[in-house]
Amino acid sequence: xxxxxENVFNYFDKNRDGKLTPLxxxxxxxxxSGDLSLEEVQLVVAPLLSGENGVLGKxxxxxxxxxxxxxxxxxxxxxxxxxxxxxxxxCITPRSLKRMLSKMGxxxxxxxxxxxxxxxxxxxxxxxxxxxxxxxxxx
Numbered sequence: 001x002x003x004x005x006e007n008v009f010n011y012f013d014k015n016r017d018g019k020l021t022p023l024x025x026x027x028x029x030x031x032x033s034g035d036l037s038l039e040e041v042q043l044v045v046a047p048l049l050s051g052e053n054g055v056l057g058k059x060x061x062x063x064x065x066x067x068x069x070x071x072x073x074x075x076x077x078x079x080x081x082x083x084x085x086x087x088x089x090x091c092i093t094p095r096s097l098k099r100m101l102s103k104m105g106x107x108x109x110x111x112x113x114x115x116x117x118x119x120x121x122x123x124x125x126x127x128x129x130x131x132x133x134x135x136x137x138x139x
Contacts, residue, residue, distance in 0.1 A: 009058045019057060081133050091127040092117065 010016075012024050086096040094113035101108050108116075117128055120136040128136065 006058060077134055077137055078130070080137070081130050084133070089127075091129050092133060093127050 009020070012020055014024055081092070084092045084096055084100045086099060087093055094110050094117055097113040097117060098108055098110055101113070114126070117126065120128060120132050122132050122135070123129075
């Protein structure tokens, strides 16, 4: 069974040679990122190109797709973190966690929130930084 990346690769590999040329890449990148020039596409994918032939194989395309997914995950995590971080101090406090959980219909005491934060509070400062939040969410 083909994975999603292989399906995408095969869709854009118009001549079915197992490689994506800059023109085929332009079509692919343009479909997911809006209007990019052929030169901009070449700059984006240059680090992924195998050898000196200037084409992208299936493995390189998978790396490209995965890196875009990672960027999206990071943006989503940052947005979620900002929802919990309500006190403007760039960290999640027991109070801000309690407030957000209440908004989601989950009633917790401040002490329970302290316990939840303690499990992922790596530096022991009683709050969650973005890096600690990221570890918690990706665990």
